[in-house]
Each structure stands twice: as C-alpha cells, then as structure tokens.
Amino acid sequence: GIQVEQSPPDLILQEGANSTLRCNFSDSVNNLQWFHQNPWGQLINLFYIPSGTKQNGRLSATTVATERYSLLYISSSQTTDSGVYFCAVEIEIGTSYGKLTFGQGTILTVHP
Amino acid sequence: DAGVIQSPRHEVTEMGQEVTLRCKPISGHDYLFWYRQTMMRGLELLIYFNNNVPIDDSGMPEDRFSAKMPNASFSTLKIQPSEPRDSAVYFCASSLEAPPGDTQYFGPGTRLTVL
Numbered sequence: 766g767i768q769v770e771q772s773p774p775d776l777i778l779q780e781g782a783n784s785t786l787r788c789n790f791s792d793s794v795n796n797l798q799w800f801h802q803n804p805w806g807q808l809i810n811l812f813y814i815p816s817g818t819k820q821n822g823r824l825s826a827t828t829v830a831t832e833r834y835s836l837l838y839i840s841s842s843q844t845t846d847s848g849v850y851f852c853a854v855e856i857e858i859g860t861s862y863g864k865l866t867f868g869q870g871t872i873l874t875v876h877p
Numbered sequence: 878d879a880g881v882i883q884s885p886r887h888e889v890t891e892m893g894q895e896v897t898l899r900c901k902p903i904s905g906h907d908y909l910f911w912y913r914q915t916m917m918r919g920l921e922l923l924i925y926f927n928n929n930v931p932i933d934d935s936g937m938p939e940d941r942f943s944a945k946m947p948n949a950s951f952s953t954l955k956i957q958p959s960e961p962r963d964s965a966v967y968f969c970a971s972s973l974e975a976p977p978g979d980t981q982y983f984g985p986g987t988r989l990t991v992l
C-alpha cells in the first residue's frame with residue numbers, strides 16, 4: 766500500500782517561531798488532507814490540498830503532486846498550535862474512494 | 878450543525894464482553910468512516926459506508942469486529958468478544974461526498990479500554 770512519511774517526528778518551538786512540517790508519499794494521490802489533533806484528542810481538518818497552495822490565517826500548505834510531497838507552514842506559532850499534525854492521502858485508484866491513509870504525525874509543542 | 882456525535886466517550890469493559898460504539902454523522906453527509914487510533918499503529922481506516930452501504934471493510938481487523946448503518950443518521954461498530962488488544966480510540970467521521978473534493982469531519986472519539 767501507499768507509504769506516508771512525515772517529518773520531523775517531534776518539534777519543539779518557542780511561541781512566535783515559524784515551522785515547516787513535511788509529508789512525503791509513495792504514490793500518486795487524488796486527495797491529500799492535513800489534520801490537527803489537539804491535546805484533547807479532537808481531529809480537526811486544516812486543509813484539503815491535493816495540489817497547489819492554500820492559506821488560512823497563520824497556516825498555509827503546499828502540495829507538489831509531481832514530486833509527491835506536501836508542506837505545512839505554521840507562522841508566528843502559538844501555544845494553541847500544540848498537538849499532533851497528520852497528513853492523510855488517498856491514492857488514485859477508482860475503488861479507493863474515501864480510503865485515507867494517515868502518516869504517523871508530527872508532535873508539535875509550543876512553549877510560551 | 879452539532880458535528881459528528883459519538884457515544885459513549887469512554888468505555889471500560891472486561892475481556893470477553895461485547896462492546897457497541899455509536900455514531901451519528903453530520904446530517905446530509907453521504908459517507909461515514911470508522912477509524913481506530915493506537916500508539917503502535919496510528920490512525921487506521923476500519924470500514925466506510927456510502928449511502929448506508931458498506932463499501933470497503935478491508936481494514937476490519939477480524940471477525941470479532943462488525944459495523945452496521947441501518948439508516949443515514951446512525952451507525953454502530955461492535956466488538957464481540959472484546960480483547961485487551963482492542964483498547965484504542967475509535968473515531969467516526971463523515972463527509973458530504975466521495976473524495977476527491979471534500980473533507981472528512983471527525984467525531985470526538987470513543988476511548989475503549991478492555992481489561
């Protein structure tokens with residue numbers, strides 16, 4: 766099956782710092798999503814971004830589908846950004862609609 | 878909308894007992910997904926439904942697990958008999974239409990502990 770690798774596995778920041786999280790995947794995809802799991806366990810969808818660039822406030826994401834990677838940028842980090850960031854992909858096979866495969870996540874800790 | 882609703886939020890049971898987890902998707906969503914999250918295996922898709930019909934159950938770990946969706950607003954995931962290795966957080970998610978094109982919205986999860 767498709768492999769999804771996220772880096773770094775852990776990241777510790779001081780409030781106000783910027784960061785870049787990376788997601789590499791092993792096959793062509795027609796769906797890529799970034800999620801944030803907060804310290805209470807809730808999973809929140811951040812971006813649906815199979816290709817191109819999107820921005821939402823201090824967060825932005827870029828996916829280069831031809832090179833099979835996606836980046837999540839967090840600027841001016843805040844303590845509320847702490848949690849685990851997951852990348853999830855769906856491969857380009859007609860019978861696989863809806864089958865998201867998740868990476869192992871990046872654990873982000875932002876200190877005040 | 879209230880979002881995806883799951884119950885119970887926490888469940889503690891003894892090995893061998895039957896466990897039933899419940900999910901109410903967002904109204905109008907066509908797809909419903911069940912995931913399991915563990916430290917060892919991360920987030921795994923177990924099964925998903927489209928218009929109440931199971932589409933892919935290849936992620937269901939074994940015959941002890943079963944899932945049903947009797948109508949558009951309710952789904953259950955049942956484990957019988959439960960084992961300690963089933964301890965995990967089980968998430969339900971729903972989406973408006975098949976990807977590509979839409980996002981999956983997750984419920985708060987059910988934390989299951991099997992003693």
